[in-house]
Amino acid sequence: MAQGERAGDGVPAGGSDARLVALLRAAPATAYPALRELRARHDAAVLAYARLCTSGDPAARRLAAQAFTLAARETARGTDPGLPWRHQLLLLAARVAGEWAADERSAGLDPGLLLVLNTAGPRGPVPPLLSAFQSLPSRDQGLLWYGVVEREPVERTAALLGLTPADVSYGIAPALQSLAGAALRHRLAASDDPRCPDFRRLIEQSVRTDAPRPSPDLDAHKAHCPHCATAHEEQRALRDAPRGTLAEGLLPWAGTAYAAEDRDRPAPHSAGPVGAAAVRPPSRRLVLVSAALGVALAPVLVLLVASADSRDRQGAGAASGAPPSVPPVTVTATVSVPAPVPSPSRPSASPSPSPTRTTRPPSPRPTPKPTPTPSPTRAPGAAFAQVVNVASGRCLEVAGDFSDGTDVLTVACSSSVSQRWRFDAGRGVLQSAADPDFCLDSRGSVDRGVGVWTCSSVYGGNGENLTFLVDPDGTVRPAIALETALAEDGYGGLTFARLDDGADQRWRAGAR
Numbered sequence: 001m002a003q004g005e006r007a008g009d010g011v012p013a014g015g016s017d018a019r020l021v022a023l024l025r026a027a028p029a030t031a032y033p034a035l036r037e038l039r040a041r042h043d044a045a046v047l048a049y050a051r052l053c054t055s056g057d058p059a060a061r062r063l064a065a066q067a068f069t070l071a072a073r074e075t076a077r078g079t080d081p082g083l084p085w086r087h088q089l090l091l092l093a094a095r096v097a098g099e100w101a102a103d104e105r106s107a108g109l110d111p112g113l114l115l116v117l118n119t120a121g122p123r124g125p126v127p128p129l130l131s132a133f134q135s136l137p138s139r140d141q142g143l144l145w146y147g148v149v150e151r152e153p154v155e156r157t158a159a160l161l162g163l164t165p166a167d168v169s170y171g172i173a174p175a176l177q178s179l180a181g182a183a184l185r186h187r188l189a190a191s192d193d194p195r196c197p198d199f200r201r202l203i204e205q206s207v208r209t210d211a212p213r214p215s216p217d218l219d220a221h222k223a224h225c226p227h228c229a230t231a232h233e234e235q236r237a238l239r240d241a242p243r244g245t246l247a248e249g250l251l252p253w254a255g256t257a258y259a260a261e262d263r264d265r266p267a268p269h270s271a272g273p274v275g276a277a278a279v280r281p282p283s284r285r286l287v288l289v290s291a292a293l294g295v296a297l298a299p300v301l302v303l304l305v306a307s308a309d310s311r312d313r314q315g316a317g318a319a320s321g322a323p324p325s326v327p328p329v330t331v332t333a334t335v336s337v338p339a340p341v342p343s344p345s346r347p348s349a350s351p352s353p354s355p356t357r358t359t360r361p362p363s364p365r366p367t368p369k370p371t372p373t374p375s376p377t378r379a380p381g382a383a384f385a386q387v388v389n390v391a392s393g394r395c396l397e398v399a400g401d402f403s404d405g406t407d408v409l410t411v412a413c414s415s416s417v418s419q420r421w422r423f424d425a426g427r428g429v430l431q432s433a434a435d436p437d438f439c440l441d442s443r444g445s446v447d448r449g450v451g452v453w454t455c456s457s458v459y460g461g462n463g464e465n466l467t468f469l470v471d472p473d474g475t476v477r478p479a480i481a482l483e484t485a486l487a488e489d490g491y492g493g494l495t496f497a498r499l500d501d502g503a504d505q506r507w508r509a510g511a512r
Contacts (some may be wrong), residue, residue, distance in 0.1 A: 016162030017041075017085040018138075024075050035072050039490075041160070042086045043068070045150070046262050049090045052110065052254040053097045058399040058409045059108030061492035062449065063100075067093040069489075069509055084145040087250065094252045098124050104405045128234075129249030132182035140161070140175035147172045149246050149259055179246075180238045186233055191227035199228050207235040263339050378509045379474040384420045384433040386413055386510030389488055390474065391503035395419040396494075396512065402435040408450045409492045413510060425454055427458055428467040428479065439466050442478040446496035450486070473508040475499070 015023075015037075023034035046067055050060040070092050074081075081088045092297050100106055101117040109117070133141060142161040146152045147168055154165045161168070184203060188196045199221055205213040222229040237245040247259035281293070380387050387396040394410035398418045413419065420433035429442035432452060441453035444465045458466045467479035468486075476486040477499075484496040485505040497505065 017142075017160050018162060021075055021085065024072060025078065031076065035068075038072075038085065039068060045086055046089045046093060049251075049254070049258050050093050051255050052109050053093060053113050054465055055110055056108065058407065058411065058492055059105075062108070062407070062409065062489075063093055063096055065489045065493045066096045070096065080136065081404045082141075083437065085140075086150070087141075087145045090251060090258075094124055095126055095255075105407075108407070116253065124252040127250050127252050129179070129183055129246065129257075132179060132186045133250055135182050135186075135335040136175070139171070140178055141146055142172050143168060143175040144179060145250075148243055149250070150254075150420060176238065180235055183234060183238070183249075187227055187231035191225065193225055193227070195221070195314075196225060196228055203228065203232050203235060204233065207239050209239060217218055290328070379470050379472055380421060380423045380430065380476070380507060380509045382422055382425070383509075384422045384465065386419045387421045387430075388413060389506050390506040390508055392488055394488070394492070395397065396421060396440075396507075398432060398434060398438075402432070402438050402452060404453050405441075405451050405495070408440060408452060408494060410488055410494065411492060419510075423468075423470045425470075427455075428469065429455055429458055430468055430470075430476070433456060440468065441465055442468075442480050442496065444480055446478075446481050451495040474508050476507055 006504055010298060017038070020034045020038050022139055023030040025031075043064065047060060047064045050064040050067070051057065054060040054063055067089050071085075071089050081091075083091070097113060098110055098117050098121075106114055120254070133144070136144075139161065143157070146157040146160055147154075152160065157168045158165045163171070165322045181204075188200055199218055200216045202218040206215060218228070218232070222232060234245070234249075242285075243259050244256050248255035251258060320406050388394070389410055392410065393413065395413040396408055397411045397416060397421060399407040399409045399411075411419075416434075418429060418432070418434040421430050422433065423429075432438045432440075437455055438452040439455040439458070441451045442465050443449065443451060444462065453466060455466065457463060464479045469477045469479070469482065471477065478484065478486070478496055481496055483499060485499050486507070487495055487497045487505045489495045489504070499505065
């Protein structure tokens with residue numbers, strides 16, 4: 001699809017981030033594909049940063065998913081952070097990590113980050129260059145973030161910002177100079193010493209790229225003024241190593257490590273994500289919440305994130321603009337038993353040729369016995385088996401040791417016993433084979449993910465949190481909200497989204 005063509009639902013292929021953000025605030029018909037395009041552009045970077053903030057891949061995927069959900073919710077409510085979209089997503093990931101640090105989810109955070117959050121507070125440290133960066137025009141911000149920190153190609157940066165390649169090529173150096181001036185003003189203004197602003201010109205002259213001018217007066221002042229000393233070092237760093245300095249100065253955690261990573265990201269004008277959006281029209285759950293887009297957006301965002309094509313992101317930083325193929329669903333076509341064996345009506349093969357077999361096609365006599373049409377899924381039942389998402393082919397697994405509150409996520413299917421479950425219809429619980437004392441837990445909410453809890457609690461005051469209905473088509477519905485169904489959020493996390501006919505809401509029993 002060429003630049004400027006429309007991808008359907010009023011979303012221009014290759015449109016700038018600003019244009020997509022505007023569509024995200026508009027009608028749901030355009031918000032859905034706009035969010036998908038934004039995710040296709042930025043999910044690799046957000047997941048890479050989430051991995052730096054967490055102790056394992058399942059937690060990283062959940063953190064990235066929550067950052068996207070929060071960003072889209074705030075955008076649709078009209079909140080304008082005044083930052084490049086990707087930069088804002090990374091800041092939101094750090095913000096969500098701060099929320100995790102206050103409860104049992106802290107076990108999923110990187111130990112170093114957890115120590116920082118416990119010391120600096122739940123919002124973490126304030127990036128030192130953020131205030132100066134926010135004072136710049138949005139164009140300069142985008143040029144610095146995408147062109148310097150991310151090192152996106154010129155053409156891609158131009159498409160993300162709605163500029164021409166020439167604008168990018170000639171605009172980065174002036175933008176970096178503007179940031180250096182803003183950073184110096186902010187540093188000196190924070191000093192209580194009224195003499196500090198007088199040294200601004202001397203600091204600028206001392207870090208010039210051509211013929212820098214050292215000053216003995218400045219050196220003497222820096223010896224007892226930490227503000228000017230820090231400002232001088234910051235100016236030198238912006239001159240000599242702008243990428244690492246910007247990343248470290250604009251992110252609250254692991255900025256240098258993030259800038260050092262190489263990520264293969266899809267081009268923003270790729271037709272893959274938008275074309276995929278046109279394959280499956282907005283579902284009924286999207287229509288149900290369209291009237292309250294600006295106020296009750298949480299269900300919308302759960303929908304938008306969960307409705308995007310589920311991707312199996314097993315590589316360390318893998319992200320592709322084209323949706324992966326859905327693994328085939330293995331269905332057993334038998335008459336009497338559900339085990340995966342050949343149908344009784346199928347004749348046994350013989351190693352030697354048989355004359356009867358050569359004359360069988362023209363003879364109507366051996367007409368096979370009709371067999372019932374199999375269901376598109378074999379719903380989880382009374383026997384322990386993997387519980388596999390029909391859309392992504394990923395399995396439910398307990399992400400850690402068995403204790404009350406441990407997360408349940410979707411991961412690549414394996415022989416792990418933590419991926420085996422059974423539906424106890426008598427109690428209405430999904431019981432784990434790895435530790436039968438624990439059952440799937442809805443946590444009493446549709447937007448707090450899914451975990452495990454002691455099965456015996458089903459008889460207590462919050463027993464409804466452990467109770468589910470499993471429909472014949474493989475839909476798993478929580479007793480707390482029977483109008484919703486268990487679905488993937490696109491990053492390996494789980495949520496409860498309003499019922500529709502999507503494969504992301506159906507689960508099949510895998511190999512026993």
